[in-house]
Amino acid sequence: MKNTTPLLPGFHLSTLRRKPRAASQKLAEERARIREKSISQLCECLGSFIPAHELNPAPVGDFSRRRLFSKENTFWGFFSQVLDADGGCQEVVHRFQAFAAAKGAKAPSLSTAAYCNARSKLQLSSLENILLHTAAQLKMHPTSKYWLDRRVVVVDGTGLSMPDTQANQQVWPQPRNQLPGCGFPQARLCACFCLQTGALLSYRIGSRKIHELPLLRQQWQTFQPGDIFVGDKGFCSYYDVAQFRKREVDSVIPLARRHPVKDSEAMEVLGPDDLLIKWPKPQWNKQLSYTKEEWAELPDYLTLRQIKVTVKTPGFRVREFYIVTTLTDPNCYPADALADLYYQRWDVELYFRDLKTTLGMDILRCKSPEMVQKEILMHLIVYNCIRHLMLEAADQKGLMPRQLSVKASIQALRQWLPLLNRAVLKPAEQRRLVSLLQDAIAATVLPERRGRVEPRCVKRRPKPFRLMTKPRSVMQEALVTESPTC
Known part of the structure; x- marks a missing residue:
């Protein structure tokens, strides 16, 4: 008898000789499709430092639908916004337009509203x-x-x-x-x-x-x-x-708000300008930032080490100061x-x-406290990722991370990103380019400049504009009323 069972979506007939896909396989294919829409160069170069599960689409609610501004794309767009010299939202939208054109998809609008809306949905x-x-x-x-x-x-x-x-x-x-x-x-x-x-x-x-x-x-x-x-x-x-x-x-x-202990008052003289001292517990008052109960739990005194440091390098503002430390063993330290x-x-x-x-975190751009916190967080994430690249480059060349320049590393990354595209490169070529990027980062070695002396002043003169002493709207109204009429 002929089988008349209708072919409903998701059902399988053995006569079709096609095995049903497992749920894990469907989820992997879904993630692959979403990953294809990411900013591939940044993801390829720095994606190993970011936990992938934090950028997966949500099951419901925000970032649950497959859109151009998915959670992963929005994160890397925000990432690139911090990394770019321009740092504007319009620059990110232009990047998404170029990305969509390369994929043969419909280019998004030039308006930054969709991107800013997606960026606001990123959870702190x-x-x-x-x-x-x-x-x-x-x-x-x-x-x-x-x-x-x-x-x-x-x-x-x-x-x-x-x-x-x-x-x-x-x-x-x-x-x-x-x-x-x-x-x-x-x-x-x-x-x-x-x-x-x-x-x-x-x-x-x-x-x-x-x-x-x-x-x-x-x-x-x-x-x-x-x-x-x-x-x-x-x-x-x-x-x-x-x-x-x-x-x-x-x-x-360094010692502050207390007088240094003299040799005669010390518990023990460990060496020249090196004393083992007792720090008595201060008296509690209402202006302290801890409670009276917390003050009562403190020990009556602390056994510390006081070291007098004499600055012999000319040009430094301080000639001598005192260090206090809990590292009291003079042999080990x-x-x-x-x-x-x-x-x-x-x-x-x-x-x-x-x-x-x-990275431009001195003057932030976001206009709400929540977005300001996200902007600060994204700057810190980008900074740590750059440090990752520097650490790997230093490891390849046998250098210390502090010998490499953050600014030179960012400049090298900006120039190499257009070449790092997994869609057009084979894995071996991809690894070769990443290795060359690490070589470019390690090429700029900072000199050790101990004792460097610089004046605490600026040479560039500010523009001769007066300071704003009234709200902008009041000054604008005054300019309009004072301007001559035609």
């Missing part, structure tokens, strides 16, 4: 997970040579500005001495970096009215037993040194080695320069 939690993943990968890299086999975490803070919108002003208000409409919202960023690799491990954002110490305390989970914390004078705090010691983390900070370790703390200023000047 997903970007946070990507940043943590990049930091963990840098930590596990085999070339991460630590200082005396211990990881050194340098901490510092910096300021950021953003567009003058009411929403941004409420979260990050401008300085009080500026009139409304004449300034910009100011945020404070406190970040922890790995000194050896330059990787950004964690960060916190606050307003400029918040000190860096409370922001650091929100990042205590970044530190692991055996780490060494290095900070400037702003982090010299009895409470924080005690808390780090409780977590088996040693501290190296000589005084000169600790002084040199604090000298390397200056690298954190260079890390912030790479973020703010080279």
Whole structure:
């Protein structure tokens, strides 16, 4: 008898001699189709540093449908926006138009509305997970040579500005001495970096009215037993040194807000200008940033080491200063080695320069607090990915990561990206080009310029424009009323 069963979608007849596809196979094909619409060059070169599951399409809701601005495409578009010298949304839309034309698909509109809407749907939690993943990968890299086999975490803070919108002003208000409409919202960023690799491990954002110490305390989970914390004078705090010691983390900070201990008052003289001292617990008052209960749990005193450092290099502003540390063994940690370790703390200023000047994070562009946080996160992700490339290039050439230039690495990446397209290259050719990219990154070796002295001033004169002392709308109205009529 002839089979009259209708051929419904998804059903299979044995007479067709076609095996049914498994659910996993269908999901793999779906991911492959979506991946084909990504910005392939960036994904090919830096995709190994990004967790793929964070960019998969959602089962329902945002990014669940197959569109040009999928979650993966939107992420890499945002990534390229940070990496580009222009940094505008229109540039990303033009890139998507060229990408669609190369695929033979319909080019999207020149309007940035669709891309900006898709960018706003990226979840902060997903970007946070990507940043943590990049930091963990840098930590596990085999070339991460630590200082005396211990990881050194340098901490510092910096300021950021953003567009003058009411929403941004409420979260990050401008300085009080500026009139409304004449300034910009100011945020404070406190970040922890790995000194050896330059990787950004964690960060916190606050307003400029918040000190860096409370922001650091929100990042205590970044530190692991055996780490060494290095900070400037702003982090010299009895409470924080005690808390780090409780977590088996040693501290190296310059002395501040206390008088140095004299030789006669020391517990032991370990060497020239090297003393073993006692730090008594300070008296509690209401102005402290911790509670009276937390103060009561602190030890009555801390046994620390005080080292006097004399700066012999001419041109430095400081001639001598004191370092206090919990590394009290002079045999394992000589005084000169600790002084040199604090000298390397200056690298954190260079890390912030790479973020703010080279990647353009100094002046942000987004107009809402949520998008400002996403923009900062994307800058940090791009920075860590560049550090990944530098670490691999340094490994190939037997160099230290701090010997390579972030700016030169970004310039090399921008020039090599058009060549890295898996759709037109064979795997062997792809690997060859990536190896040549690493060679180009490692070609620029920074010279060791110890003792470099530069004046703290600028030569370029600013343009002779007066400062804005009134809101823009008021000044525009004054210009209209003062202009002569025809």
